[in-house]
Amino acid sequence: MGRLLRANGIGxxxxxxxSDRVDILRRLGxxxxxxxxxxxxxxxxxGAGNARLIVLALDNHERNLELVHTVKKHFPNLTILARAIDxxxxxxxxxxxxxxxxxxxxxxxxxxxxxxxxLLGRRAYQADRAARTFRRHxxxxxxxxxxxxxxxxxxxxxxxxxxxxxxRTLLADxxxxxxxxxxxxxxxxxxxILSRPAPPSDPEPTES
Amino acid sequence: MGRLLRANGIGxxxxxxxSDRVDILRRLGxxxxxxxxxxxxxxxxxGAGNARLIVLALDNHERNLELVHTVKKHFPNLTILARAIDxxxxxxxxxxxxxxxxxxxxxxxxxxxxxxxxLLGRRAYQADRAARTFRRHxxxxxxxxxxxxxxxxxxxxxxxxxxxxxxRTLLADxxxxxxxxxxxxxxxxxxxILSRPAPPSDPEPTES
Numbered sequence: 001m002g003r004l005l006r007a008n009g010i011g012x013x014x015x016x017x018x019s020d021r022v023d024i025l026r027r028l029g030x031x032x033x034x035x036x037x038x039x040x041x042x043x044x045x046x047g048a049g050n051a052r053l054i055v056l057a058l059d060n061h062e063r064n065l066e067l068v069h070t071v072k073k074h075f076p077n078l079t080i081l082a083r084a085i086d087x088x089x090x091x092x093x094x095x096x097x098x099x100x101x102x103x104x105x106x107x108x109x110x111x112x113x114x115x116x117x118x119l120l121g122r123r124a125y126q127a128d129r130a131a132r133t134f135r136r137h138x139x140x141x142x143x144x145x146x147x148x149x150x151x152x153x154x155x156x157x158x159x160x161x162x163x164x165x166x167x168r169t170l171l172a173d174x175x176x177x178x179x180x181x182x183x184x185x186x187x188x189x190x191x192x193i194l195s196r197p198a199p200p201s202d203p204e205p206t207e208s
Numbered sequence: 209m210g211r212l213l214r215a216n217g218i219g220x221x222x223x224x225x226x227s228d229r230v231d232i233l234r235r236l237g238x239x240x241x242x243x244x245x246x247x248x249x250x251x252x253x254x255g256a257g258n259a260r261l262i263v264l265a266l267d268n269h270e271r272n273l274e275l276v277h278t279v280k281k282h283f284p285n286l287t288i289l290a291r292a293i294d295x296x297x298x299x300x301x302x303x304x305x306x307x308x309x310x311x312x313x314x315x316x317x318x319x320x321x322x323x324x325x326x327l328l329g330r331r332a333y334q335a336d337r338a339a340r341t342f343r344r345h346x347x348x349x350x351x352x353x354x355x356x357x358x359x360x361x362x363x364x365x366x367x368x369x370x371x372x373x374x375x376r377t378l379l380a381d382x383x384x385x386x387x388x389x390x391x392x393x394x395x396x397x398x399x400x401i402l403s404r405p406a407p408p409s410d411p412e413p414t415e416s
Contacts, residue, residue: 001317001318001320001321001324003342003371003374004318004321004322004325004338004339004342005321005324005325006375007338007342007371007374007375007378007379008325008330008338008378008379009379010324010325010328024364027364027368028364028367028368028371029368029371052327052328053324053327053328055320055324057320079327081320081323081324081327083313083316083317083320100323100327102316102319102320102323103316104312104313104316104317105291105312105313105316106316107315107316107318107319108291108310108311108312108313108314108315108316109209109291109312110209110212110315111310111315112209112263112265112289112291112310113209113212113213114212115289115308115310116209116213116218116261116263116289117212117213117216117218119260119261119287119289119308120218120260120261122216130212130215130216131212134211134212134215156232156235156236159236160235160236160237163211163215163236163237166211166215167214167215170215170216171215171217
């Protein structure tokens with residue numbers, strides 16, 4: 001992440017309390033402070049007072065939340081982006097008022113799914129579109145699920161309904177694309193998908 | 209991942225030895241086997257003999273590698289996709305002959321970077337393009353770094369060169385886009401990016 005930003009010409013400072021990692025990052029040319037990122041004075045020294053945004057990615061759930069509070073108190077103008085370890089962690093960060101939360105394994109999981117779809121014969125643009133739809137649905141669901149997470153039955157109910165919605169949307173997407181392309185009907189297509197990947201003899205659709 | 213595949217009409221079976229998770233996944237309508245996924249007989253019962261591909265995502269590095277060997281021995285026709293915990297894990301999986309390896313936090317990290325670029329004023333299509341370039345470079349670098357990973361100095365040397373290459377590519381991309389759009393020169397642009405995000409008064413480019 002720091003490498004992507006720096007490579008894009010954005011001044012980036014890293015705070016890390018793993019001395020070996022600090023050594024490596026410094027030798028790769030990044031500006032790195034060694035120490036506990038939850039310390040207000042260290043954040044100040046690292047330039048948090050003049051920064052536009054801060055990315056929180058501590059390995060420990062409680063420390064990450066502590067850092068949210070420190071930043072909100074001492075640097076209220078900093079936009080916070082936070083990496084969440086899992087769903088419960090994401091909910092806690094959202095409860096603490098963080099608007100930009102990223103579950104750390106979510107996108108790789110999604111990419112793995114996209115690659116699986118492609119290996120099973122789905123076309124690249126279809127797989128990508130399915131992933132975008134999935135992510136949008138999942139982001140929306142996250143807020144709704146957060147509200148009912150203390151009640152397991154209600155939680156599962158919402159999750160089930162969300163999954164059904166998503167399946168309808170994705171199959172509708174697929175059907176619509178295919179019908180436009182080749183005039184197949186929805187029933188034939190559904191069986192087609194469930195039983196095997198699209199045959200290679202299909203006319204190649206235009207990327208859109 | 210399972211949800212994305214199922215929502216796309218792909219028959220998906222999960223093997224998991226976390227009984228609570230098995231319960232939840234089943235109640236969400238997924239086909240789930242409870243037990244140790246490294247067991248050959250359980251893989252067989254779950255249908256590995258007729259499947260097209262298998263996704264390995266165990267939490268434990270050694271178990272994941274063990275599963276690679278079991279699959280390669282008993283189900284040689286199955287395409288393996290494997291989630292790696294980190295770089296060393298990715299290298300070990302590649303050494304074991306797995307061609308499709310996905311570092312579990314890589315894509316979320318990249319998306320976090322894309323969002324940061326957008327919040328700093330970069331346009332969506334530029335941020336997305338930078339991420340694609342970054343990923344392609346990083347995938348290529350992974351193989352090269354794997355070859356020299358036992359030698360720390362050589363490793364850092366390759367990493368530094370790769371980062372410099374990437375920075376050149378990304379800045380060239382950016383310059384090219386910008387020059388076409390507004391006729392700015394490269395020097396002005398570089399200072400611009402380092403000091404502040406692009407002003408909102410820019411002419412809006414056409415998404416391409």
